[in-house]
Amino acid sequence: MEWEAVIGCEVHCELSTKTKVFCPCEVRFGAEPNTLVCPVCLGMPGTLPVLNEQALVYAMRAAHALHCTVATHTKFDRKNYFYPDLPKGYQISQYDLPLSKVGWIDIGPPDRRKRIGITRVHLEEDTGKLLHEGADGESFLDMNRCGTPLIEIVSDPDLRTPDETFDYLKELRTTLLALGISDCNMEEGSLRCEPNVSIRPKGQAAFGTKTEIKNLNSFKNVRDALVYELERQRKLIESGGKVVQETLLWDAARGVTATMRSKESAHDYRYFPEPDLPPLNLSQQFIHDVLWSLPELPAVKRERYQRELGLPYYDSDVLVQEPEVARYFEETMNAGAPAKEASNWVMGEVLREAKDRKVEVGALPVTPARLAALIALVLGGTISVQAGREVFREMAATGGDPATIVEKKGLVQISDESALQSAVERAIAAHPQAAADVRAGKEKAMGAIVGAVMKETKGRANPKLASDLVRRTLGVS
Amino acid sequence: MIRDEEVRHIAHLARLELSEPDLARAARELGSILDYVKKLEAVDTADVEPEIHAVSISNVYRKDEPRPSLPRDEALAPAPSHDDKYFRVPKVIE
Structure with a gap:
């Protein structure tokens, strides 16, 4: 039955x-x-x-x-x-x-x-x-x-x-x-x-x-x-x-x-x-005075995040679980970060850091305004996403401002061809087999060479530019 | 009138141990109170609004402002059993 x-x-x-x-x-x-x-x-x-x-x-x-x-x-x-x-x-x-x-x-x-x-x-x-x-x-x-x-x-x-x-x-x-x-x-x-x-x-x-x-x-x-x-x-x-x-x-x-x-x-x-x-x-x-005093409820907030900000249901649900998190997200957005970027950082780094430190997100040394500044540095190409995460950790530890940390740690992404060209040439010279493979059309072999460029530049090379330069230097496009 | 069984049940709910003579007396007395109150049923209440409470005032509030509590030793003192922090009560969950 x-x-x-x-x-x-x-x-x-x-x-x-x-x-x-x-x-x-x-x-x-x-x-x-x-x-x-x-x-x-x-x-x-x-x-x-x-x-x-x-x-x-x-x-x-x-x-x-x-x-x-x-x-x-x-x-x-x-x-x-x-x-x-x-x-x-x-x-x-x-x-x-x-x-x-x-x-x-x-x-x-x-x-x-x-x-x-x-x-x-x-x-x-x-x-x-x-x-x-x-x-x-x-x-x-x-x-x-x-x-x-x-x-x-x-x-x-x-x-x-x-x-x-x-x-x-x-x-x-x-x-x-x-x-x-x-x-x-x-x-x-x-x-x-x-x-x-x-x-x-x-x-x-x-x-x-x-x-x-x-x-x-x-x-x-x-x-x-x-x-x-x-x-x-x-x-x-x-x-x-x-x-x-x-x-x-x-x-x-x-x-x-x-x-x-x-x-x-x-x-x-x-x-x-x-x-x-x-x-x-x-x-x-x-009775009505109390009704009008209610804040925006999570169900409404969730709908708004999806409809007006174009966030997926999953994001909207995670963000509205705690009012502090929703507030943090909205302030990051109000400080200039695009909705989906703000959502990704809040759901990822921010919540993880708050959980590790066992504090409310509002108590993190990283303010929403500084997170927005960090997101701008990543989106503007000044630093890589990878470096962005490193800067976030540093901000969470010291409460510093992202631009200062980027400068101090020398994390500015190298997006200047001339600055990368010699590193690319050394990487190719060090990986002759991979270089031959790439010339023969084996796309997979790119990884070894680009990886060597990233390693030499301590992760600061703009990955897309590095790949482009490797291809150009090897005469493949 | 009230049945002995009901008196016994109410006595149990009130945690009263009544002897048989006490029980009979309680039944008699409660019965006469109930009979007395029953006389109210004779009043015609067709045009009377129901009351939900015996007092005529309403909406008495206090502001949400803390005031000092009792010193702990003073709070614990009247209890039949206590230590310097807690009231001691018979264990209920086995």
């Missing part, structure tokens, strides 16, 4: 506000444990949460970017459950009147473009962080994260393959990054994904029983876990078993999903309106 997967995703994204969502404690990853806490986020009795307006604006940005309808009437609710990372005994979340509903996002390259429905985007608070290191049956609890603003993005069950899910998460991340509302760092947990997955015979409309997978800290993990889980469900059903609705944990080391908590899998959160937070009546004006 042919099976079809049905996948939906719940994504949690920490917002990069300065303070927590309901109290003025600072939000900062990596701070000393339990130093960013106060009576409100610790859940002390008698404290009063007050909504951070910036968190609301950020959440609304995400809602707009995902084409959701933002509610004019929305409120917070208590989701009641006991877990040690949430001492209040409830999470402040949104239930029946979420901030926004019913949107979409387009995912995937042109040959498998697909529109994925967004069920809702709502605002809630993050929990504390448990470290299971205690040997004595205790866990350590760090409450710095507790109360960090979090948006929950729920997709419709529109995804059909692990690859599509990967595309969905990639586009979602790129979009959230462009909005400037989160660093989307999966390793630090600021972007977390919990897919739910079921299978059904292809052509059947009804859904099968789904499982939810947690503990996925990279997009690759998500894809691997889904591949494994789909196969597990298929084998189970084909051997006469039944899928149990449950939450599974992905074990990346062993490459398997395992049951998380068997007891208490039936959730009964007893949601009710949060009495400590008054409801929100959002004006159309406010």
Whole structure:
């Protein structure tokens, strides 16, 4: 039988506000444990949460970017459950009147473009962080994260393959990054994904029983876990078993999903309106002001790079992944570099250098203006592409200006016939067999002679001119 | 009225251990509260707009400006178990 997967995703994204969502404690990853806490986020009795307006604006940005309808009437609710990372005994979340509903996002390259429905985007608070290191049956609890603003993005069950899910998460991340509302760092947990997955015979409309997978800290993990889980469900059903609705944990080391908590899998959160937070009546004006404040989104940028700059889809996709990279590319272009040249250098040297140094492209000593100057030197024939790469490395190491480096290192390309002629003659004299072969029409033999010219000039000879001179000197054209 | 089974379920959700006599008393008391609230059903609400919240104010915001947090020893002090950096809690994941 042919099976079809049905996948939906719940994504949690920490917002990069300065303070927590309901109290003025600072939000900062990596701070000393339990130093960013106060009576409100610790859940002390008698404290009063007050909504951070910036968190609301950020959440609304995400809602707009995902084409959701933002509610004019929305409120917070208590989701009641006991877990040690949430001492209040409830999470402040949104239930029946979420901030926004019913949107979409387009995912995937042109040959498998697909529109994925967004069920809702709502605002809630993050929990504390448990470290299971205690040997004595205790866990350590760090409450710095507790109360960090979090948006929950729920997709419709529109995804059909692990690859599509990967595309969905990639586009979602790129979009959230462009909005400037989160660093989307999966390793630090600021972007977390919990897919739910079921299978059904292809052509059947009804859904099968789904499982939810947690503990996925990279997009690759998500894809691997889904591949494994789909196969597990298929084998189970084909051997006469039944899928149990449950939450599974992905074990990346062993490459398997395992049951998380068997007891208490039936959730009964007893949601009710949060009495400590008054409801929100959002004006159309406010909602629209946030909409108009959105930056150009990656999907639009990608289209523009292809249509207006003539870049291939691949280039446009690489360049829009991180807003910093797109900005760097555009500034290089604005400084005079042709689009495709700027794209090649940014996708190649710039991204590689940033990756090697583990920094954002904006932090590289090479400014876009200097990259544009370097590109001009290459395009103008002053230096070869090869030398250009060497100059780039030097610029990245010292922050110098390309023209100065070219001069200092003596990299100016030799494009003067008279300056090359003697080197060409020496190369021919040193390679008599190759010279004879070229005369006999064996084009391949050119390599040895031109190579010798390049070697003698330390790579500075203009390669095209060198070839022309070799041919002319040998009397072939 | 409320069934014993439901009282037991709610007690479990609230992490309350009720003895049998306590359970019977809770069922009686919760039942009478529910009966009392049920009287509201007699009110004709056909022309009344639904309320989504019990308070009449709305849109209360705070600026995104950090204020000092608690000193760590003060934050940890009231906890039943802690060391000098962390709260200590019972291990949940086996």
